[in-house]
Amino acid sequence: MKLDDLVLALTVSLLRVERERWLDVLTRVETELGSGWTLRLLEVPGTFSVGARTREGQELSLESWREVLDGEGLVSVRAMDLGGMGPGELPDFVSAAFANSEALVLDVRTQRGAGLYQLEVGFSGSSLITSRQFVDFARAQPGAERVMEALSHIITDSNLMNQRPAVSPGQVGTYLGSREGAAVFDLVGSDLLRELQAAVLRGGREVVIAEDFRPFFQTLDPDDFERSLLAPERLAEFVPSDERVYLSGEDFGRDFVTLVEAQPFAADLWRRAAETLNRFQGEESPPYTAESLREFLRTAEGPALQGIPTGNLMEELQMCCKAHGAELVVPEGLRERVSAAGPTKEERAKDPGLIPERERLRLVPNHSGYQVYVFNALKVARSPLLSPRGTTDTRAELLQGLREAEDFAQRKGSLFAEAFRLARVVLEGTGFQLREATPERMAAVREVLRGAELGERAWEVFERRMGLLALFQVFPSSEERLRGLVACSVADVFGGMGSWNDEFFESDEDQAWYERVTQRLFRALREYFVTVVNAS
Known part of the structure; x- marks a missing residue:
């Protein structure tokens, strides 16, 4: 079961719990979910959290939201699926692999009125500083107006490319x-940080980093690794990558011969250049001397120069200049190249x-991410259009869909046939009760799976759903609801690489x-999932 589906089902179940049992059930659910989840706080590092955003923009944890709803006289909660929100050119089952691609909605009614809340998934930033903190940092810079103008250009350019x-x-x-x-x-x-720094420097000032903001920024030396390869006695000769020069043409x-000969220490340069080039020579090739290298470069034509490490030769040229305490002399005829x-x-x-x-400020990455599921209040009037798709029997529709998918997958030799059959057996199998899913009684389930010609892999898939059963037995849930949740979890094979979505068949007909x-x-x-979520 995808996490957004789990959150929808859990939230409906929790908001329906009687007020006097609410905190006890909430605690039991958090215990079943484990330390990686929190329903009492939002945006906690290293966790998944659940909450809501009111029409006024206030963000509340699930616990706090329930308190607000109780204060308004909570009457009812039901789930709705308003369909796909992915790119229009993609089928629903493909776009479902992307976050926030489905309109999963809660219809919440209190004595004060009704509201729709759409589930959105948010992720912690990739850097330690938040976007709000970055705004404060930008406003504290000298020439803040110039800074904001620079930031506006970057944001707008990105936004216009992404509608x-x-x-x-x-x-x-x-x-932000x-x-x-x-x-x-x-x-x-x-x-944004690069443009902020550039805007401040162009104003003739330095970037101001208050003490509280220092942990958010760093500078990096892009040459650390290369520098570590040099012998200690040669470190003073090292040329930073952004100071290196190159010959074009x-x-x-x-051109390299002309450049070397223009230096007052050309003899030393040729010796060092030959030593550098010899490191790239194969064992069967004779080593270069200063004289032979000079002659080779002076007379060689295009094909003969292929494979020559020109960047290394140019770097050795600059390092030799540093060793002699001299600036590189570039003859007039080579300055454009x-x-x-x-x-x-x-x-x-x-x-x-x-x-x-090496002077550019960089954002310090965030290594303690979080994921937050927020039910966002929709600012729309209630409408008959905002209602779940209705079918006469969503369970029968799903069973029919599973049979068709299983039959097709079986004919094409796809391993997904087993997943479709397992979901079907969970829904309509007899001889076991999931409400009584103790380890001792799981033997009955295993026998049913064997009778349906489902092997060890199917059993392992079912076993991994035991946590789902334990979680929803907290409320408690009916046998039909438990079977439905497990079946939906097994049948949801729509994802990215390696999923049913990734299947491809050569013939147009297939x-x-x-x-x-x-x-x-x-x-x-x-449609069946929404039916099951709303069941008791």
């Missing part, structure tokens, strides 16, 4: 404080916003059959 609204400089703070803005910050946070050999990897001193003098990699059977099963499964 989201443009954001003006004056809207940056509010937008929203849940959508937080998601955008997670995508472009590094770009099609005549590297002769010698370029630096990063901004030069002259370029930085013209544009202080050109930041070397592929069309697969898509037709799959779409029917998916819709039947969703």
